[in-house]
Amino acid sequence: MLNALIISREKNIFKGIESVLAENGIKTDWSDTGVEALSMLMEEPNDLIVVDENLPDMESRTFIEQAIMTNPMINCVIASPRKTEKFHEVYEGLSILMQFPVVPGRKEAQKLIGHMKKIFIPQPNHSI
Numbered sequence: 001m002l003n004a005l006i007i008s009r010e011k012n013i014f015k016g017i018e019s020v021l022a023e024n025g026i027k028t029d030w031s032d033t034g035v036e037a038l039s040m041l042m043e044e045p046n047d048l049i050v051v052d053e054n055l056p057d058m059e060s061r062t063f064i065e066q067a068i069m070t071n072p073m074i075n076c077v078i079a080s081p082r083k084t085e086k087f088h089e090v091y092e093g094l095s096i097l098m099q100f101p102v103v104p105g106r107k108e109a110q111k112l113i114g115h116m117k118k119i120f121i122p123q124p125n126h127s128i
Contacts, residue, residue, distance in 0.1 A: 002026045002120065003044065007037040007063070008052030013079070013103050017050060020109035026116070032056070034063040041070045048116065050100070053080040064094050075119065077112060079104055 004026050006014050011030060018028050026048070031037035034055045041049075049067055053060045064076055079100040080087055087099050097115055100108050 002047040002116065004028045004048040004050060005031060005037055005040060005046045006050045007031045007034060007055065008050075008079070009033075009056055010052060013052065014050060016106055017100075017104055017109045017112075020106060020113060024113050024116075034058040034060075034066075037063070038066055038070065041067055041074075045071060046074060047120070048075045048077065048097075050077045051079065053078055053082075061090060061094070064091065064096070068094065075116070 002025065004021055006018065006028060008014055008030075009032050021028050029040065029044075029046075031040055034057050037049070040046075051060055051063060055063055060078060060080075064078070067074060067076065075097045076094065077098050077100055078087075078091065078096060079102055081102050082090065082099075084099070098108075098112060100112075
């Protein structure tokens with residue numbers, strides 16, 4: 001089973017995401033703050049983090065930098081209102097899997113599941 005950690009004070013924003021993750025066999029935990037989430041990441045490995053860009057206790061980029069120090073292979077998704085170019089400027093070099101809108105819906109969650117399947121389900125080798 002895959003594990004996901006959602007970091008946000010506003011749990012209602014991500015309820016739809018949580019249900020899609022559960023439907024696809026991904027266990028979800030929650031954290032209200034970046035500091036608490038970093039502590040949780042050190043205690044239990046996670047395959048995915050979904051981060052509300054507006055964390056109450058630290059910049060989201062700082063959180064992501066510290067999270068990937070605990071697990072360089074963790075997949076990161078950030079819910080952000082930024083336009084694509086600005087988003088890429090802010091998070092450049094952090095290997096963010098995808099950007100969610102501030103209030104992601106089922107469509108975004110399904111797209112995330114598609115990415116996760118490509119990462120975690122081995123694809124057959126094709127010979128030329």
